[in-house]
Amino acid sequence: MSFTTDLIHSIPVDESTGAISVPIYQTTTFVHSSPGVYQGYDYTRSGNPTRKVLENLIAKAEKGSTGAAFASGMAAIDAVLRLLKAGDHIIAGNDIYGGTYRLLTTLYKNVGITVSFVDLQSEAEIQLALTPQTRLIWVETPTNPSLKIVDIRKVARVAKAHNVWLAVDNTFASPAAQRPIELGADFVVHSATKYIGGHSDVISGLVVAATKELGEQILFVQNATGAILSPIESWLLIRGLETLELRFRQHSENAQAIAEYLSERPEVKEVFYPGLKVHAGHAIATSQQKYFGGIVSFRLRNDTLEAARKFTTATKLFKLAESLGGIKSLIAHPASMTHASIPKERHAAFGITDGLLRLSVGLEEPTDLIADLRRALKAVSVPEEIIL
Numbered sequence: 001m002s003f004t005t006d007l008i009h010s011i012p013v014d015e016s017t018g019a020i021s022v023p024i025y026q027t028t029t030f031v032h033s034s035p036g037v038y039q040g041y042d043y044t045r046s047g048n049p050t051r052k053v054l055e056n057l058i059a060k061a062e063k064g065s066t067g068a069a070f071a072s073g074m075a076a077i078d079a080v081l082r083l084l085k086a087g088d089h090i091i092a093g094n095d096i097y098g099g100t101y102r103l104l105t106t107l108y109k110n111v112g113i114t115v116s117f118v119d120l121q122s123e124a125e126i127q128l129a130l131t132p133q134t135r136l137i138w139v140e141t142p143t144n145p146s147l148k149i150v151d152i153r154k155v156a157r158v159a160k161a162h163n164v165w166l167a168v169d170n171t172f173a174s175p176a177a178q179r180p181i182e183l184g185a186d187f188v189v190h191s192a193t194k195y196i197g198g199h200s201d202v203i204s205g206l207v208v209a210a211t212k213e214l215g216e217q218i219l220f221v222q223n224a225t226g227a228i229l230s231p232i233e234s235w236l237l238i239r240g241l242e243t244l245e246l247r248f249r250q251h252s253e254n255a256q257a258i259a260e261y262l263s264e265r266p267e268v269k270e271v272f273y274p275g276l277k278v279h280a281g282h283a284i285a286t287s288q289q290k291y292f293g294g295i296v297s298f299r300l301r302n303d304t305l306e307a308a309r310k311f312t313t314a315t316k317l318f319k320l321a322e323s324l325g326g327i328k329s330l331i332a333h334p335a336s337m338t339h340a341s342i343p344k345e346r347h348a349a350f351g352i353t354d355g356l357l358r359l360s361v362g363l364e365e366p367t368d369l370i371a372d373l374r375r376a377l378k379a380v381s382v383p384e385e386i387i388l
């Protein structure tokens, strides 16, 4: 069965009423019939029927064993990192999500866990960073905002050979496009705030563990630390998963059209989109992703803050805001917004300059989106002698 058909029909019909939509079990506790005798749920932090449907669904979507739902993407990431202990070492991409970078370099550093940030596109760099203390490799692909592609199979081989866990933050690709566990990952994490929620209305995170044993460890952390997703938000993510592939396919189609349009424009110096044949990671992306995704970054030829300001205030459909993955198109200025917490001297590793812009391409008609960009490009038009 296809991904979407299987997913939609894995959502159970409510046995007691026949309700086709999953009931929202908005309850903290569950009645016992006698001490120790109850129907599988005792307290919502430890487990909730609505959340359980979501957790089973994301495990299925990611082809893993166990899912766990958290109050945010950061809480999900934290749950995986909590499996490590003082003295352990992590290898992470040098352009990972700013929140993950902050967590690793402050709270986890404080408890004696060390991190090497490397270019995960290079196997040699990974090999060089490995130590006997390495326990985990942390991958994001495509990366933000430069849309670099990391070869998950290749990193998984290195991880397996050294008995190191591999975790993949799959937020940008979503399980509709990429399933890292099938490529060798031990954990997948999501900021479900983005494509899985899909409507810019719920902050949430998910972890999927490849094996039952790792899943039990994650569920232990979930119950012990308590950063659970609420029943109603779990319901919103179930609803999001039902249309995930439909939306993601269209996000990707719209993004491809926009990336191709921007590539032709003299006001644009460079376009970053894995669906473009000229993209350095295009072949790997093709081998591990079904869709190339809805994020397009580009650098203005006039690579200045002033031009970025003109552009981002000239668009009408692309709203200037952080985050991504929703129905409405957004534009972000990474240097001053999403990556402001990353030290300026590290911006080069991310490919960030003042004239770099990131689009989260929404579900509007692509012709309308392109018209919106055309208008904004007029605001930053470059004199002909500069183009030549």
Ligand SMILES: *Cc1c(COP(=O)(O)O)cnc(C)c1O
Pocket (backbone or CB within 6 Å): 072, 073, 074, 075, 097, 099, 140, 144, 169, 171, 172, 190, 191, 192, 193, 194, 203, 204, 205
């Ligand atoms: C947004 C994001 C996160 C953090 O998720 P929150 O839901 O905001 O806590 C982690 N990783 C990636 C790649 C993200 O885009």
